[in-house]
Amino acid sequence: MPFLKRLGYFLIGLSIGLIFLTFFLKKKSDETGVEFCYLPNCRVLKELRSKPLVIDDSLQPFSDSLATRAVLEEGDVLFRKSDTEAKPCKIYVVRGQSDKQELELTFLNCESETRLKNYIKL
Template structure:
């Protein structure tokens, strides 16, 4: 019976701790605008959004540079790591797709360039 009692108190303390932790982390993320990105797709898109974005001449002529369209790619897009060249220096190349299209992006240390749209 002593083990069951200790297990019960442990679970009560654990659940209270998880509730406090969730409350404080939610409040911190709302105040500072931070987001917790631990998955590779999220980390790449967050890195791309933090840099100025430029467009190649081909992309600028073929497609209108519409912020809503690009926002969908850089916030909700899926990075295809199978096609991407993540080891190239100095600029890494990523293929990012949304529901209809795929773009090729060069992620350099100081800027991001949209190279092609498929």
């Protein structure tokens, strides 16, 4: 069998397999609410969302937890400004938009909680 014919069969089978995989994986994630986070940004945001959120005492006037949750859902982690090696809590800076307002939030990712340390309205 010539190489081009084998390549054609391979590509047809690969495309059919990819269509089936995307259909079944999308169905599974819709039913169970499971997220497939493979990229660093998604993994950090998922970890920050998984722990109880505590707002630092110095930020008591800022009590907009809906804006904070929106940034944790759709924000971008700024790894250049973050300190992922800090002890005992890693420091992550997340930029996102909430209610037509851009925010830059600084979180401390501790073992038992996520603490909002600082916020900046841009």
